Amino acid sequence: MSNLLNLGIPKGSLENATVDLFKKAGWQISISSRSYFPGVDDDELNCKLIRPQEMGKYVERGTIDAGIAGRDWVRENDSDVVEVCEMVYSKVSRRPARWVLVVTKDSPVQKPEDLHGATISTELVGFTKRYFAERNIPVNVEFSWGATEAKVVDGLCDAIVEVTETGSTIKANGLRIVCDLMESVPVLIANKAAWADPWKRQKIESIATLLKASLAAEGMVGLKMNAPNDKVEAITQILPSLNHPTVAHLYKSDWVSIESILHEKEVRRIVPELIRLGAQGIIEYSLNKVL
């Protein structure tokens, strides 16, 4: 049973985005409703759904070998684990989640210092207490079980420290962000003993490499074209690339094939220029992974 890695998948906000990312990376994880043990098409993996708030604890103890959770919760729990890599994605976007200080629109609070003696509600109690203590602002920090935005609307507290991504919950509740306190992205964490085990470490590193490669490929495309030899200099000068564009000779011809990887957004600007410079037979293709 040594060639088996116990892997924690974050239940909740990061769940679907994480399963989608694994799919792009080459692993099909199937979660059936009410089961906390997803299936996975890899005999070397055993997946468990775990709340991100508890991922660090179970990875630290070795209950699971590795897992993905928001860095916010790994830090909040001060988990003694190896942070293998970070990946920039959230529930619906490819941006970090933001922990923000929030008040009602009509609140007089303009900066954290204005909350002297106030009550702040949050799920992230340790971080919030530290943030205000470091600035010598005495506040009363209360733990919130969720639906935190409602508490500041109802006047149950003066401000909240809450996570936001699209901002729609803050907007829907007529609230205002005072300032950003912290950004958080998902991290792949590993148990220290598992990291010291050569097989487990290699498996964890393979997962990290492929997840990151899949994220890196998003929004990138390949562009390939033919051009006469005397146009190569001009074309390669305007062509963005990861390193340098590839230039290969066409068989029995004084034409070359030029290939490069670039951001999809740049294509609409670059292609007309390439045609003007003499490129022909231009093809664009999507990428699954960039390593």
Ligand SMILES: Nc1ncnc2c1ncn2[C@@H]1O[C@H](COP(=O)(O)OP(=O)(O)OP(=O)(O)O)[C@@H](O)[C@H]1O
């Ligand atoms: N849009 C988002 N909303 C909340 N958390 C997000 C979002 N995007 C990423 N995260 C990250 O997800 C983790 C929180 O996950 P969790 O499942 O607790 O979210 P939740 O939305 O509060 O869950 P629940 O629906 O059970 O209340 C944190 O690490 C947080 O940084």
Ligand SMILES: O=P(O)(O)OC[C@H]1O[C@H](OP(=O)(O)OP(=O)(O)O)[C@H](O)[C@@H]1O
């Ligand atoms: O900026 P947004 O894109 O709107 O996302 C952030 C919201 O999503 C989460 O709420 P959740 O659905 O978990 O409700 P909860 O407060 O009950 O946990 C989080 O706690 C915020 O309320």
Ligand SMILES: [Mg+2]
């Ligand atoms: Mg929540």
